[in-house]
Amino acid sequence: MDTLVRFVIALALIGLGVLLYQAWSGWQLRRLRRTPARPGLEGWQAGRPGILYFTSPDCAPCRTVQRPALAQLRAELGEAVQIIEIDASARTGVADHWGVLSVPTTFVLDAGGAPRHVNHGVARAEKLRQQLQSARAGGSGDNGPRAREMALDL
């Protein structure tokens, strides 16, 4: 078997892993959307998209990367976005409900509070911004013309 074939096989197996991860994330979001109860969103104000951010006091990447990214979004978007922070170590029941396995984990919610995207691990401001635009348009990852149009006023 030559090197090129082996390289292609490696790529295919990595791609399979990525697909499995995406399928699992999609299943997790669908399960959450079907569940009427949304613990942790007690202060949620319907009508604006937002981010549900799970962290913990000892989480280093939360402090060094995730929180600054969220602060950047807050500075850019102001009241157009709401950010709810939850200490997963203190509110384990809420973290379990949302299927949080590690921190940071961020859920991007649409205006009705339904989860549209989930990021396991650190999510950069740019990625969250795109997901918010998609969530505002009611999508789940597909940034079509309607998403781009509505993104202008986000």
Next chain:
Amino acid sequence: MDASLQKVDHSALRVNQAVIIALLLVSFIANAAWLAALVAAVMTVGALTRQPGFRPLYTGLLKPRGWVKPDVLNDNPEPHVFAQGFGAVVLWAGVVALVTGPAALGWGLVWLVTGLAALNLFGGFCAGCAVYYWLNRLNVPGFVKTPPPGAFPGMRPRV
């Protein structure tokens, strides 16, 4: 907090997993069984010294330069040591298969270790740790640690 828990730097564990994945991918693409054997040897030494095998790369290069920040969590180090040792055994079995003939079996075992390391690195689930905690529940001697409070067995602690 459980008094038996210790400070475990999960950044060192993640660097270890990332290097293992990268080197095993290269070994497969280059058809270099010797490289898989080298990774198995480093993992074995790591398990015996109770440290991530590629920890020197983290402590000597990545951490001092600030390229990877420490991520210290309250956790049990023993399951991670066991997981690395378990991975090393599987990898050695793969290397033996590669050397003695059944290459498909050998590379299959190499990919198994790669996949489980990727699951740990990207998904936060340590399969070897889960096996450790499972053996603990079966009261197997030597497996004395229980999962950190609130953590699913094998999952990365949230605190």
